[in-house]
Amino acid sequence: MDGSADFPEGTSVKYAGPRDYRTQGRHAVFPETDHDDCERFNYLAHVNRYIRERIQPRIEDAYNARVEPKFVAEKGRKPKDRTEARKLLLTEPMFQYYSAFRRANMEQRQQAGRWVALRQAEALAAKAAALTDGDPRLQLNPDLKIPKYLVDVHHHCMPGSYYEENFPGDVVNAANYDCGFFVTNGGAEGQEWLDTVGTAIAETLQAKFPDLKPKRILDLGASLGHNAVSLAKMYPDAEIVAVDAGAPMLRYGLARAKSLGVDNVTFVQGDVADLTKEFGDESFDLVTSYILLHEISFPAMKAIFNECYRLVKKGGVVVHSDIVKNSDQVSVCEQAIRDWDTHYNNEPFHALLRELDQHDFFLQSGFSEDGFFRASSASFGHTALDGRSTPEESALGGVMMVGAIK
Structure with a gap:
């Protein structure tokens, strides 16, 4: 009844659960x-x-x-x-x-x-x-209107x-x-510092753009800097600017980064949909975000893509990593299950992102289709492919890196 009958006596079973x-x-x-x-x-x-x-x-x-x-x-x-x-x-x-x-x-x-x-x-x-x-690497704005x-x-x-x-x-x-992200990730296998995804994204960018030597990198919706710190380690000669609306996240983020020996990240409080007061045009060589877009409203998302085009330099790269869109390769039942977070996990914009091709937003904000690229979570840390994502990649689920070159 407990399942032990499935294994002959003396059979060793390799542990495959979450780490301690x-x-x-x-x-x-x-x-x-x-x-x-x-x-x-x-x-x-x-x-x-x-x-x-x-x-x-x-x-x-x-x-x-x-x-x-x-x-x-x-x-x-x-x-x-x-x-x-x-x-x-x-x-x-x-x-x-x-x-x-x-x-x-x-x-x-x-x-x-x-x-x-x-x-x-x-x-x-x-x-x-x-x-x-x-x-000075902590720049808070007490007058910021929270979106x-x-x-x-x-x-x-x-x-x-x-x-x-x-x-x-x-x-x-x-x-x-x-401290609780360990649970959210089901044990965060291999992620001592909860930065495996951020590191893999940086490695994917380095593999795709070996000649890219960014001097300034902007990380949007950075929260406490899990991915900004990964970028800082992968690009030690660059200045990383981590922007978030939450002051508690930014205070904690800088303290965390400094205690980890990372000193090239500046934490800035701001509204990622409008950073005209904080940064001038073409201020960054690389702009990134991770799991940001599914938590913001449709108008804010459109504004973010426009801001990314304004903020990145000519020849620079913008990349957003978030949930994959649905396609006809995904059953309607699986699509319904994917919408669970929208209805039961306080993520009302989650389902909306499932319907959208992010590259359309890149195109509308001024980027050229010639510079489009993407990578599925299965290939993070390895290969990024040119062009838009495919229906087959959508069926894999997980996270998709979607980017463009200006």
Whole structure:
């Protein structure tokens, strides 16, 4: 009943689960965690991976066995799109089980991270202040109007999202994001510093553009700098500018970077859709973002592509890495499952990005099709291909790097 009968006595089974939370990298402002904190994060990471790898694939099995046949018998046709498929899934027990389990896992992840950060809020703020006070690489704007798409939504069920401050110098939300990201990534395999993706993106760019020697790099929606620090390590002679709307993220980010020995990142508070007050035209050789676009509104996204064209130099590169768009190579059931975050994880713009070809936005903002390139998450760190993404690449899921040369 426990599955042991499947293995003859004496058979060794290789462990394939998440790594232990105690292997997580600890920098100077990383929250202190005790035994119970670590085991709570371990448990939640295991649950997250179980949900994704064991339960999620069974949804399509149930859809094919029960949901679609019942609909065909009643209507004489198959569901026409992902919206219709999702509505049908709402009454399917496997989807209900998956949704309840996954939502509970995310809420518990946020509770676990916030409890760790809140109980040492003042101490964390003091540590960050000791590393950042008076440092010109932290440029905050207390008059910045936080964009409505951030104010109205607590992304990923994270109270206060990226920007909320409860007292001067507060870094709680950033500390929560940092210490709990291990769970969100299902154990963050191989990511001691949670920078594997950022490093892979930088390696992909270096492989694609071996002659690119950027002097200034702009990272948009940088949060606490996981990817900005990766870029800083890969391009040590460049100045990295990490922009985010959240002051707690930026304070924590600079303190984290300095404690890791990275001194070529400047953290700037700003609205990524309009940086005209912060930077002049053609100020950067490379502009990047990672998992930013699916968290912003449609008008803001259009504005960001226009800003990227304005900010990057002639011959420079712009690259955004985010969720892949859907195509006819992806079943309507899988598309409906991909929309889960839109409806249940406080990411209302997630589904919109699934419908869009980002290269269309590049074209509309002034870039030429001749300079388009892309790389799927399966090839991160290795190969970037010329042109737009293909329907077959969409079927792979994950993250797609989409870029253009000015």
